[in-house]
Amino acid sequence: MRDRLTLLGLLRDVRPGLLALLVAAELVDALVPAALAVSTGLLVATGGHDVLPAVLLLGGVLLTGQVVGGLRQPLHEFVASRIDGAHRARLSALAATGRTLPILERQDVQRLVKTATAEPTTWVERTPGDGAIVTLEVAMRYVGLLASAAVLAAWSPWLVPAVLVPALISRRLNLLEWRRHFRVWLAGIDDHRRQGYWQELAFKPAEGRESRVFGFGDRLVDRHLRHVRAHLDPVWADDRRMWRDSWTRFVLAVVPLGVVYFWVGYGTASGHGSIALFAAVVTAAWSVFQVIAGAFDAVVFEAARPVLAAIRELERLLAGDAAARAEAGAAPEIRFDQVGFAYPGSDRRVLDGLDLVIRPGERVALVGLNGAGKSTLTKLLAGLYEPDSGTVTLDPPSRVSVVFQDFVKYRLSLADNITFGSAVPPDRAAMEAAARDAGLGEVLRRLPRGYDTPLARARTGGDDLSGGQWQLVALARALYAARTGARVLVLDEPTAHLDVRTEADLFGRLAGITEGVSVLLISHRLATVRRADRIVLLDGGRITEQGTHDELMALGGEYARMYTIQAERFTRGFDDRLEEGELA
Structure with missing residues (x-):
């Protein structure tokens, strides 16, 4: 629950208008099954007379479901990119606040940084943005579940637990299955990475040339397949187990629905309800399983949790190491x-x-x-x-302001290279004074865009500097820091x-x-x-x-x-x- 609340809290990184659109899309998608049940019942209730309003309502529900379904995926990607961008910015700020290098140089901290950066390469790796969206999606799904349950209760309150309890049990079993499968796949991640390395060797130009000249291509293939089998044999075995166990979930869906359908149908035939209500109840009962029984969202959630754990550990390690700026x-x-x-x-x-x-x-x-x-x-x-x-x-x-021997050459503008000397908002006058103090006058005169010139030929309108000129830039950066508070x-x-x-x-x-x-x-x-x-x-x-x-x-x-x-x-x-x- 702590991780779910943390992921939901990340939605604050999305602009209010965009967040409102996302919530509305998820809510509409969750309510479509219940609306479909009601509109189907209303259509049946017309008895073939004056059906146009009921047909338009049903068509509108179906069309809304299709439109929202088509919009959700690009909306998810856009929102996730906003959340992930803000997350990585906070991670960068966290890493920059620690004064001492040994913590960042530790291998365990480097692994935490790699995990927290959240750049997925496999299906068992997800970003915080993915986790936030799927958590919101599950929350809205329960709202849709309540709407479908209300339709069931219109026939009889006992139908709600009769359908809901098996659906929740089915979801729980699905969650356990997918979490287990997730962990089985993740246990072989080292073999997965090694097989990727051996596969790359077969296709890289230099390595491919040597494998043909020296004749060790068969060894590359053998090593590749060895790691593939080491990783995927347990995964395939778990796939077969999941297939064998699927009958349990099948029974959990078929038996309760069969009983409900029979009982409601029998009651309708006996005069205890209308055909319209029967159609609505049957549709709503099925939608309960559609809405709640699926559990692949658990994989996305589980895959996003290591990122949260890594960030918490980095905060513990680095926040205590941060130095206050004087x-x-x-x-x-x-x-x-x-x-x-x-x-x-x-x-x-x-x-x-x-x-x-x-x-x-x-x-x-x-x-x-x-x-x-x-x-x-x-x-x-x-x-x-x-x-x-x-x-x-x-x-x-x-x-403290420092010009190191191995100073950094930022492939950014000259202005950025100088003003990176201080965390305060850029001060144009201080920047120009620092450049003058460092003796950058001649360099500035030949740069095509002056301070705005990117110091890299690969950049549009960019230029490069000699070693001595770069050293003057590094000196200007330190002098800028001195002009903006460093003592x-x-x-x-x-x-x-x-x-x-x-x-x-x-x-x-x-x-x-x-x-x-x-x-x-x-x-x-x-x-x-x-x-x-x-x-x-x-x-x-x-x-x-x-x-x-x-x-x-x-x-x-x-x-x-x-x-x-x-x-x-x-x-x-x-x-x-x-x-x-x-x-x-």
Whole structure:
């Protein structure tokens, strides 16, 4: 009952006018059998005199039934698409609210997401929209049942339980049969998927070519048939069992109806009723079985229930993981206290007892060799992962904006690519300022539709960007976030694909751009980080050196050695620009 009420509640995603049309169509379809019984009785009651009104009534009922029956299927599909679209939007929002990645990366959660997405590939998989419609349909069917029962009661009240009870028992047996068959079919779903894989191999060009060259085509067919039989043998056996047991439902329909027909016919012949009432009662008794005994709706309902269960479990897992968005305010103090971290499934401690404080509004540069844990530290700061030990705190809590090494290239407009940096409604002025701050002026001048240009050649009127230009877009996205409330800006190799001159020009402007924002900068070019308020060196999962550039050079430690080596490379003509994919 909980699942049925949940499915009915999904009808709220349908516009009121469309919902009213759906309810009306289902109600009319459910009442047609009772109306047919009444109109048939009225036609018989005319006795062949002045039959036109009764004929028109009967014809109208039949025509209405045909018209509504033809409209219901496209109406069902349209309503289901609305419900399923809203359902998937809520699922996407739910997944986006969780700050930490490990939950979404878990295999069990991925399976829940796949189930909750509700994209059917077999008849045992249905969407929430399908389940909502069939639940409404069953509810309206019971209304039609009451109407038919009222016609039966016009002859005698005892006819109602005499027909209704066997019909309900027949429905119950049908429900049990179909649920059992549903579960038998579902038990072999893994074999069903495997047989599909082996079938695909036989038809794919590359695999088909090799099967002919190496002669293993017979093995493909054998594997395919093996999984087909493993899946369908139990299903076919259950089909045969259902056929053998069908006599029970046949008896449940024939015996009560036979008794009722005989009794009503005998009573009519004895003068205890009219021929018209007899015709109406006979038609209504049959319609009771037509309306209530069928139970394939149980399959649709059972197939939609796993989606509801998956959504509930995801809500339990992700809702508790969601982080409240902080309003814009003062830049926070960021503290890493004895932070330790290892990625799930790995024994290597990327961070081990790390201590670091970033003061409000301070620009701190983080340097270290590849694999030192710099990007991991940024993910902990952004809240995408939680430390295994120690704590990461932002006081006051603040939104964090990040330019990741593996930033996303959205195949959407430039405007969308920038304004995705914040959940607030798009702010045109902030977007244009962020684009200007990131140095996107030249890119904008060559885009045919400016901010509205899709950044993908496959899109109509679209264009693509170079690696360096895409990096500026990602930077603009982070700067837009800072302009719309983020008080922490993390730049993880934000200019790795840019030349030294472009990078120097960009960082020359960052000081004014990031006023009132705490900044953590990671760059492989040490000539860039020397402008930071403080430079910290990460080595072995801990901070081993920190200070201004001049202080660290005077110290003569690892940072000074790294800087000297890089300066010599630059003198020889290397600008240390990374090519596309090097940071992946």
